[in-house]
Each structure stands twice: as structure tokens, then as C-alpha cells.
Amino acid sequence: MSTPVLRVEGLHRAYGRGPTRFEALKGVDVEVRAGESLAIVGKSGSGKSTLMHLLALLDRPTSGSVELNGLPADRLRGRELNRVRNQTFGFVFQQFFLTPSATVLENVILPLKIAGVGRGERKRRGMAVLEQLGLADKAKNKAIDLSGGQKQRVVIARALVNDPQVIFADEPTGNLDTTTGAAVEDLLFGLNRERGITLVVVTHDEELASRCDRRITVRDGRIEASATAPTAAATAAAPGEPGRPTEGVAA
Amino acid sequence: MTPADVVGSAVANTFRSKTRTILTVLAIFIGAFTLTITTGLGTGINRYIDQTVAEIGAEDVMTVAHQAEETTDDGPREYDPDAVTASGLGADGPGGGGTIDPITDDDLVTIAAIDGVESVEPLKQVSVDYIQHDDGTRYEVSVGSFIPGMELVLASGEQPDPDAAAAQVAIPVDFVEPLGFDSQADALGSEVAFGVADATGVEHVVTVEVVGVSEAGLIGTGNSVSPNTALTDELYAAQATGAIGQTDLYGSAVVTFDPELGETATQALKDDLDEAGFTATTVEDQIGAFQSVIDGIVLVLNAFAVIALLAAGFGIVNTLLMSVQERTREIGLMKAMGMGSGRVFGLFSTEATFIGFLGSAVGVVLGMVAGTAVGDALATTMFADLPGLTLIAFDPTSVASIIVLVMAIAFLAGTIPAGRAARQDPIESLRYE
Numbered sequence: 001m002s003t004p005v006l007r008v009e010g011l012h013r014a015y016g017r018g019p020t021r022f023e024a025l026k027g028v029d030v031e032v033r034a035g036e037s038l039a040i041v042g043k044s045g046s047g048k049s050t051l052m053h054l055l056a057l058l059d060r061p062t063s064g065s066v067e068l069n070g071l072p073a074d075r076l077r078g079r080e081l082n083r084v085r086n087q088t089f090g091f092v093f094q095q096f097f098l099t100p101s102a103t104v105l106e107n108v109i110l111p112l113k114i115a116g117v118g119r120g121e122r123k124r125r126g127m128a129v130l131e132q133l134g135l136a137d138k139a140k141n142k143a144i145d146l147s148g149g150q151k152q153r154v155v156i157a158r159a160l161v162n163d164p165q166v167i168f169a170d171e172p173t174g175n176l177d178t179t180t181g182a183a184v185e186d187l188l189f190g191l192n193r194e195r196g197i198t199l200v201v202v203t204h205d206e207e208l209a210s211r212c213d214r215r216i217t218v219r220d221g222r223i224e225a226s227a228t229a230p231t232a233a234a235t236a237a238a239p240g241e242p243g244r245p246t247e248g249v250a251a
Numbered sequence: 252m253t254p255a256d257v258v259g260s261a262v263a264n265t266f267r268s269k270t271r272t273i274l275t276v277l278a279i280f281i282g283a284f285t286l287t288i289t290t291g292l293g294t295g296i297n298r299y300i301d302q303t304v305a306e307i308g309a310e311d312v313m314t315v316a317h318q319a320e321e322t323t324d325d326g327p328r329e330y331d332p333d334a335v336t337a338s339g340l341g342a343d344g345p346g347g348g349g350t351i352d353p354i355t356d357d358d359l360v361t362i363a364a365i366d367g368v369e370s371v372e373p374l375k376q377v378s379v380d381y382i383q384h385d386d387g388t389r390y391e392v393s394v395g396s397f398i399p400g401m402e403l404v405l406a407s408g409e410q411p412d413p414d415a416a417a418a419q420v421a422i423p424v425d426f427v428e429p430l431g432f433d434s435q436a437d438a439l440g441s442e443v444a445f446g447v448a449d450a451t452g453v454e455h456v457v458t459v460e461v462v463g464v465s466e467a468g469l470i471g472t473g474n475s476v477s478p479n480t481a482l483t484d485e486l487y488a489a490q491a492t493g494a495i496g497q498t499d500l501y502g503s504a505v506v507t508f509d510p511e512l513g514e515t516a517t518q519a520l521k522d523d524l525d526e527a528g529f530t531a532t533t534v535e536d537q538i539g540a541f542q543s544v545i546d547g548i549v550l551v552l553n554a555f556a557v558i559a560l561l562a563a564g565f566g567i568v569n570t571l572l573m574s575v576q577e578r579t580r581e582i583g584l585m586k587a588m589g590m591g592s593g594r595v596f597g598l599f600s601t602e603a604t605f606i607g608f609l610g611s612a613v614g615v616v617l618g619m620v621a622g623t624a625v626g627d628a629l630a631t632t633m634f635a636d637l638p639g640l641t642l643i644a645f646d647p648t649s650v651a652s653i654i655v656l657v658m659a660i661a662f663l664a665g666t667i668p669a670g671r672a673a674r675q676d677p678i679e680s681l682r683y684e
Contacts, residue, residue, distance in 0.1 A: 087589075091584075097580055114252050114590045116256070
């Protein structure tokens, strides 16, 4: 089996000290394989968000190791860490986190701007990804004028624009009604299937979790269960090759 | 993020909350506007003084007098029948007054022997009782000390010729009508009479031709008549008739030197005179005293403007802290996407600097417009009798330095909120509701 994209071992994360010390994670081992879709489920306060933050290198563990593509992540510092975050990961949040007064295109190209990509190149790549998601006609609209489903598609476009290896989705459908939620799910799984982008979904939505190749359940800072979804067993055993040519994405 | 993108984003962010930005810019505007006006005042007045110095033009002379005796703590001063009142270049000039030892003919010899002194002339002080034209009304008037090389600001006519054998005089413009002349042209070439009382109280009348009409200046001739050397001598002789003792005593002497030799040579000459027991004052020194008073006043006014700017600086801190608070999640997102703390700091401090730039640019431009308008209005009304005085003037360096100063203050104010934004933890920021 190839090197996992992300691997964590013996992960502990504690907040505070003394009597108020609280352990959010109490020894977690997880492997995220390239090209799979992984659901991290659990009740609120179970530590699933903390786990996601550690996987996304936004946080450092109290103890334990995080490896990115087989290399220990705690060696990454400052500029290099920022570059890895910028180029390896994409984020989709429940609350969207769009800048309301900025246009759709400006929101989408934010990661490219941070990466220091030139103006023309930014626009070209931003428009290309909006085209793929069927939002090209909304490029000049203000983000605040969009519907919930459109907003989440813009967020996905923003996560995609840097061509990331892994997309982290934190309750991606939490703020959407069933129909639009389903459309957003289709979009994410389509990207996973057709472009080989690894998908890590944090959710407490059973239905969403069941669509993932694999799920881990976090309870009280420990992994309670790890299961492979029956429908996705075949793909999980032989994950799609990353970087496979795109054949168009379902919107 | 490239530096150009940081600036672009900061500028765009400035206009995101328009009302708040406008109010902050307004606060800075008030400070910058005030600073522009006060600085303009300093520039305008000093420029006028410089012009006046140029018009006086007597750069190669210095007034020399005996050093004033130490009077402090000495108790009452003993009466000295030979003491005279010293005066500077002009009747209205600063630094006059005080009783000092007179300059004697011996002193003149001593001064002439000092290295660097080209020539020395006693400064004859004359006072007349009245001026009169054609048996008309008699007016009180003071007689200025016309130093060779000095140039009057003339309304009409010519400068009195110091080398002319005949007595000549320039009268102030204010005297033209009261003396009974129809116009300035009428006055030129006419004769006026001076009444001089000699030491024994006998009245002498000296008649002289008017060659020029002088404008009132800030300093220098002012409202006194300006005689040429011949007239001064004549008046002095009339005044000294019958005097015992004081005839060969002068309040001060005028030394001619070569200003081309530079500051050091001039200073050396002053030091030599100082050693010999004399005080030497150049035209520049006298004007300099004026300028330092004006610089002092302008400095105080500027200090008030800077206080206003500091207050506006706190406005920037407040505005940007609110902005950082509002944009907490955006900052968290940018950091999660790999934006470094330095760039976040740069983004917010640039925004502060840009707000400072907006306020100062508007303040400086409107300050210049208002200052020029007020200066022009005052020049034709309040200061109409001081031709050439533009009360508020601007030079590019001081205007540019105001903008730079305000931007620096704004940047410093911006470091507080920018530092807070830079320190934010991405996870905490993303959780922030």
C-alpha cells in the first residue's frame, strides 16, 4: 500500500493546565489514504474538530506525531508550514466564511492571492474553477447576494482553486436544506472520485458519513470505532490514483 | 501575498466600512489641516522677513556699541552725564534701548584697527521736533538711521543718495497727505522743513528736498523719515550746537565688513570686537531675533496641531480594533490558508497608513486652498500697508513632510490593532461567533 497522505499516531491534545486541564484527544491513531473519502463522526465536544485541526496542521499536538506524505509535520515551521497549508489543503466550512462585500471571484482567488500568484493567472484559474462549478455567471456578484447552496459552491471553488491534495469539510451541509445539501455532497464526492482529491469530512450527519469510503467515530477523545462503508469497499481497497485527468465535475 | 497585493487589499478594506473610515479620516483631516495652516503661517512670515532682509540689503554692515554694563544686583546705577541711548538699525527695531557707554572718537580708532573692519562710521542719532511743508501743520516725526547699502521699500521716487552733497530725504507714505501734498508725485522734488532744538533750546530749521516716498515695512524704516548722509550731518550739527561734551559721543558705530568671507570670518570679527569691549550686531542678527520669536510661536501652534493628530491616532487605533474584531474569522481563514503573521500585520498597518494618507492629503490640499484664500484676503485688508506680505505660504518640502508625519503617526497607531490581528490563532478565530 502507498504512503498515506496523513498519518497520526498517539495523538494527545490538552487545553489549559492544572485542575482546569482538559484533554480533547487522548491517544488517537488515524491514517488518511490518498484518494479516499473519510468521515470523522462524533457528538459535539467529542474531539472530532480538534482532530481535524491537527490533521490540517492548524494546530500542534501536545504529544504524538503527525506525518504528511510520510514526513513528520512538526519539522515544518513558519514560511514552509504556510506554504504547505496553502498548497496542500482546501477548506470547506459550515459557516462558509466568505467575505460578504467582496465579489465571488475575489473570494475564490483568495488562496492564490495569499500564495502570491500574479493577477492575470489568478483571474484565469479562478474563472476556470467557477466554470467547472457552474458559477461563472456569478463571478462579479457580491458573495452576500448568493443563496446558501451557491455560497457553499463558492466555498468549494475556493477550496479547489489551489488544486489541493486534501479537502477538509467541516459540516459542509450543516447550514443547507436537504436538496441543496445533497447537491453539495454530490459535488464533493464527484471531486473525490473523478479528480482523486482526498476528502476528510467532519460531520454528525449519519447520511453524509455513510456516503464516505470509511468512517471513524470519535468519542471522549478516543477513536471508538473504525468502519468501512460496504458500498465503498471496492474503492477503499483500491483507491483512485491521485492526479487522474478530470472528466468534468458534477455540480 | 505580494507587497502590491497587500497594499491593494488594504486599500480595498479601507472602504469596506465607509462611515467609520470617513469619520476617522475626518479626525485626521482636522489635525492635518491645522498643521498645514500653522506651518504655512511660519513659512509665510519667515519668507516675508527674508524678503525684507533682502530689501534692506545692508549685509556688509554691523552695528557696534559698547557692551552694556552688568546691571543685575548692582543696585541703582550711578548717573553718567556722558551716557547715551543706544539703538539698533531702525527706530522700530528690536533690541534697542538701555543706557550704555558712548562710542568716542578713540573707540572709532580702536575699532578701525581690528582685523576685518573695512571702515567704521559713527551712527549719528538725531531727533527732530517736527516736520513741516510750506508753513502747513507741523507733525512729530522720528528720523531713521539710514545706513549705506540699505534699500528702502519705495512707493515712489528714489533712494536717498548717501554720497550726494545736497541733503535729501524720503518721507513715509503716511505723511504725504497730512503735509499738504496732493499726491506722491507732488511731494517728490518739493521741500520739507525739520525743526531741531539745539542743546541750548534754540530752534533751528533745516530745509531739505524730498526724493522718495517710502512704504511702511515690518521693520527698518517704519514710520520714520529716511535722511541721506548729508542731511544727517546737517541735522546733527544743528542739534549739537552749543552742546557741552556730547558732540563727539555716539550711541553706536557702523562697521563695514566683507560678508563674502563667510560666517566664520564674520563670527571671528564679532569675537574680536567682543574682546575689545564692543557688541556687534548684523542685520541678520536683528532679523534673526524676529525669526526666532516667530518660529517659537509657530512651534507652539504646530504643537497644538500635533496634539490633534495624536488624538486622531487613537481614532485609528479604535477603528482598526473594531475592524480586526469584525474580521476575526476572515483573519483566521487567511491564516488557515497559509497567510503568514507578518503579512497579516502588514495588511492592517498598511490600512492604517492609508487612512493616514487619505486624511493628510485631504487636509493638506484643503489647508492650502483655505490658507491661500485667507492669506490673500488679509493681504488686501488687514496687511494692505505691508506690501509683499503673504501671511500663509507653502513650500513643497514642509507640505510633503506633513503628509509623511501624519502617515507615520497613523502607522504607529496601526501597529496596535495590526499586532493583535497578527497574533490571532487561526482555530480560535474560525470558532469566533
